[in-house]
Amino acid sequence: MNVLIAGGTGLVGSRLTEMLIKKGYTVHILTRKKLQNSISIKYFQWVIGKSIEEGAFENLSGIINLTGEGIADGRWTNSQKERIMNSRTQSADFLGTGLKDAKISVPVYISASGINYYANSKTKKYIEVDPAGNGFVQAVCVQWEKHAFDLQPVANRVVVLRTGLVLASQKSFLQKFTFSTKFMVGAVFGDGKQFISWIHIDDLCRYYIKSLEDTDITGAYNAGVCEDENQNSFLKTFKNVYNTNFIPFKIPKFVSKLIFGEMAILLNGGVAVSHQKMLETGFELNYPSLKTALEDLKNKT
Template sequence: MKEIVLITGAGGMIARELSKKIEKEFTVRFLTRKKKHENDFEWDIKKGTIDESALDNVSHIIHLAGANISEKRWTQERKQELISSRVDSAGLLLETVRKKNIKLKSFISASGINYYGTVTTEKIYTEDDPPGNDFLSEVVVLWERAADDFKEQNLAERVVKIRTAVVLSKEDGALKKMLPTIQFGIGSALGSGKQYMPWIHIEDICSIYEAALKNSAVDGAYNAVSPQHTTNENLTKKIAEVLNKPLFIPNVPAFVLKLIFGELADALLEGSRASSQKIQETGFHFKFPDLKGALEDLLKKDN
């Protein structure tokens, strides 16, 4: 019998790609707001409702649910939604696991590289470093705490927290947003452009989740970030180079971004590096450790 894996955040790009990667070895179920497929089960985080049969005989939960950080301005209401979509959803899972008297083999939660703070420094952060002191750090700390509850309450043998960098995928996310302007020759870096931009190829982030699922020695927090560091400006230039497009436009001034995005602009204008050594020490190997190679894989398939 295949072990059953329950994935939340079914509509996200990682969930879609990850399910393809593991479906031969595991039975995959999804928790989603609206059932579309046979292996979908409905839940409503705001109402606190869940189809409990989704957890029947489940061995692993991969918790990817969470409202998009950069989709809207951060009003107080939006901030609460960003936290609730991560923390309350984990809490609903925890209560259901407890109610059904399940002991999970693993609870694997998405997390954010913003754990270390929205700052630009020369420091390269490791998993041993403390959290930052801004809003995104707060979100990630609460998110991880909700995951840790599964182990502390003896509901999971291990808890893995994947501190995810910017995921590069042509289908969704930051790269998809950057492509149109660069393709028209009007792309530009943001602010100084010197802020670091931790990144990871979609295939590598899915492989990290697969490794976390299969390798029982993987436990705790891991930075899911490519070994090669880059800045916002360098990323913009590399995309243009791979697409063979010119870049004529000067950087977008910081004040313009702050006018458009408010507090959210800080997440675009600041960024530091993080180390991937810990995940590599588990035996994990990046397929796309190099930025240019990653971009060529993503952008040249259709060109």
């Protein structure tokens, strides 16, 4: 039971690795630097477009690709946009080429994607058959998924998880936000009515494992929860759970555009998704409400 993870040292990949090991898997992780192997983790060096260390594809139950330049790691200059796009599409292409060259077919290839596949909306809750929106971040998600589904000749199944805001206690948006509230302020962009679709990191990882093991799961799935939460209601729930008080600091759209440039569209927009298709696979969320998710993560900080 070997699983190959590209992007296995990041936020989601690290937690997913822990959970896979607990289930008895051996995890192959692709890294740019050679790291020390353990009983349950084997590291393989790769340089996208050039080489993958021998043995990475041996006896795989599946491949999970979590690679991707951070969408909000910097202003969207032309060069940054290119890095964001290429980091997602080229990794998928190179994994596909590696499998073809090795004449190997895997049971399943699972790729991350984003709920920003859909257009920003303050009224609609999207399901998987809804069309993609127009804009840079939507184009990234469309190409991300296209290059994943291009691996169908070397994968019996291809699954794409359109992921919302990942809530985690460490190295995440929530940790940064919790830190900012210590200074008695919480940022609200625009009017604060933008939808927030989120998912607890453990539920997300459990669904990756479900997708790995359930042969009926194929295609695209929304991996996000939205009980009509927006930025304003998120702050209210956070206040109640963390028993803290701070002043919502509203940042007008024109200010966020001056600071973040084109990337401000992520802050001033929002997407609500339905996760009904995910539930119809028999999956149950351990943290179905924002309150239960935040309460769990508060106890882990």
